[in-house]
Amino acid sequence: QGQVVIVGAGHAGFTAAASLRRNGYAGAIALITAESCLPYQRPPLSKGYLDGLREDRLSFRPEHFYERKGIELLRAYRVEEIDRTAKAVVPASGESLRYDHLILATGSTPQAARLPGNDLDGVFRLHRRADADALRERLVTVSEVVIVGGGFIGLEFAAHARGRGKNVTIVEAADRLMARAVTPVMSEFFLREHVSAGSQVLLDTPVARLVGGDGSRVQGVELHDGSLVKADLVVVGVGVRANTGLAERAGLAVNDGVLVDRCLRTSDPDIFAIGDCASYPYRNRRTRHECVENAVGQAHAVASTLTSGESQPYRRTPVFWSDQADLKLQIVGDFSGSDRTEVIGDPAGRSFSVNCYRDGALIAVESVNRPSDHVAARKLVDRSGCSSPAQVEGS
Numbered sequence: 313q314g315q316v317v318i319v320g321a322g323h324a325g326f327t328a329a330a331s332l333r334r335n336g337y338a339g340a341i342a343l344i345t346a347e348s349c350l351p352y353q354r355p356p357l358s359k360g361y362l363d364g365l366r367e368d369r370l371s372f373r374p375e376h377f378y379e380r381k382g383i384e385l386l387r388a389y390r391v392e393e394i395d396r397t398a399k400a401v402v403p404a405s406g407e408s409l410r411y412d413h414l415i416l417a418t419g420s421t422p423q424a425a426r427l428p429g430n431d432l433d434g435v436f437r438l439h440r441r442a443d444a445d446a447l448r449e450r451l452v453t454v455s456e457v458v459i460v461g462g463g464f465i466g467l468e469f470a471a472h473a474r475g476r477g478k479n480v481t482i483v484e485a486a487d488r489l490m491a492r493a494v495t496p497v498m499s500e501f502f503l504r505e506h507v508s509a510g511s512q513v514l515l516d517t518p519v520a521r522l523v524g525g526d527g528s529r530v531q532g533v534e535l536h537d538g539s540l541v542k543a544d545l546v547v548v549g550v551g552v553r554a555n556t557g558l559a560e561r562a563g564l565a566v567n568d569g570v571l572v573d574r575c576l577r578t579s580d581p582d583i584f585a586i587g588d589c590a591s592y593p594y595r596n597r598r599t600r601h602e603c604v605e606n607a608v609g610q611a612h613a614v615a616s617t618l619t620s621g622e623s624q625p626y627r628r629t630p631v632f633w634s635d636q637a638d639l640k641l642q643i644v645g646d647f648s649g650s651d652r653t654e655v656i657g658d659p660a661g662r663s664f665s666v667n668c669y670r671d672g673a674l675i676a677v678e679s680v681n682r683p684s685d686h687v688a689a690r691k692l693v694d695r696s697g698c699s700s701p702a703q704v705e706g707s
């Protein structure tokens with residue numbers, strides 16, 4: 313069946329390798345990661361891992377799994393080029409690796425906020441295991457924490473830092489929290505929650521720069537109006553961008569992600585792209601969904617295509633979750649484009665759902681501490697017809 317090479321060993325790449333073997337793929341599989349540790353999952357980095365989750369619980373599988381499954385795991389191997397004529401991936405140094413099919417699962421990288429002072433000591437991102445390790449250690453010694461960006465990762469970290477008794481300020485340039493991903497009702501709810509937990513939340517507040525002391529250590533965050541928020545630790549979480557450099561250099565079609573068709577093929581039919589790095593057709597537009605379920609679902613689809621020989625379209629509705637203190641937010645679908653929302657349950661009681669409709673059809677459901685709504689929504693949002701609130705309540 314030939315050799316499948318997978319570049320990137322996050323949720324997408326790891327799942328592709330494991331499901332190829334589970335589906336009975338008999339050819340060679342090489343799983344490549346630029347990082348030196350065993351492949352691991354990222355979501356706990358802003359949640360349980362900060363609370364002390366053991367390292368081995370972060371890894372998808374122990375080392376012997378790869379040997380047992382005949383998956384060649386190449387660590388600390390950064391692919392620099394794809395030679396499409398020779399059908400090989402080329403590292404900076406060392407040997408090239410030939411492929412019959414190539415899967416790009418290169419993920420995403422935190423946006424470099426163009427903030428002066430980004431490189432000061434005490435300024436962190438939260439994307440790799442090494443980031444979380446450094447952050448966990450530094451958090452012990454600081455008291456004033458500023459989070460630049462009110463998205464999921466920043467808010468999860470804010471809840472953690474607040475729970476550890478730190479003074480927390482969240483600075484967000486937009487007029488609401490998690491604006492790209494949730495409805496205004498949900499933003500408002502999380503704003504109230506973070507404020508009542510003791511965090512200060514500044515909306516409509518662009519940051520001008522990060523300010524250092526005499527040494528190189530961060531001391532504060534200067535806002536656009538010139539005022540200063542004191543900080544001895546800053547976490548910058550202002551979104552990610554897809555890792556498309558490799559695909560671009562190889563001449564593949566790229567536009568805010570590696571462009572793929574419904575079966576996740578790039579403009580080269582022997583090369584697929586999955587997970588955070590892939591821009592795929594979803595509801596008459598192109599999108600990238602930066603979430604685990606999307607990475608896993610796309611990996612399964614490509615593994616089926618390669619084992620069955622029949623192209624499998626990817627059609628799953630995106631699903632996302634976020635844990636912030638004792639609040640579990642679960643989302644099915646994408647609220648953007650909705651023309652009507654309705655709230656079910658009781659936000660004051662911290663257990664409710666927001667149903668989002670377009671032209672009468674249910675297109676997304678956001679639930680807080682209501683897992684049964686979420687389970688029901690997973691089935692209902694996939695259907696194109698209108699669903700009644702009673703159906704969504706899952707009762």
Ligand code: FAD
Binds near residue numbers: 389
């Ligand atoms: P990634 O996990 O980014 O993996 C890509 C890998 O490819 C990386 O290891 C990278 O080093 C490697 N790579 C890139 N280029 C090369 C190259 N040239 N050569 C070799 N290797 C290369 N999602 C949820 O659904 N729920 C959550 O609660 C949630 N929480 C999150 C919390 C944090 C802190 C983070 C960072 C993300 C979170 N996510 C969450 C998002 C989720 O983790 C991502 O959507 C998912 O990891 C995407 O998987 P991926 O395999 O596409 O990419």
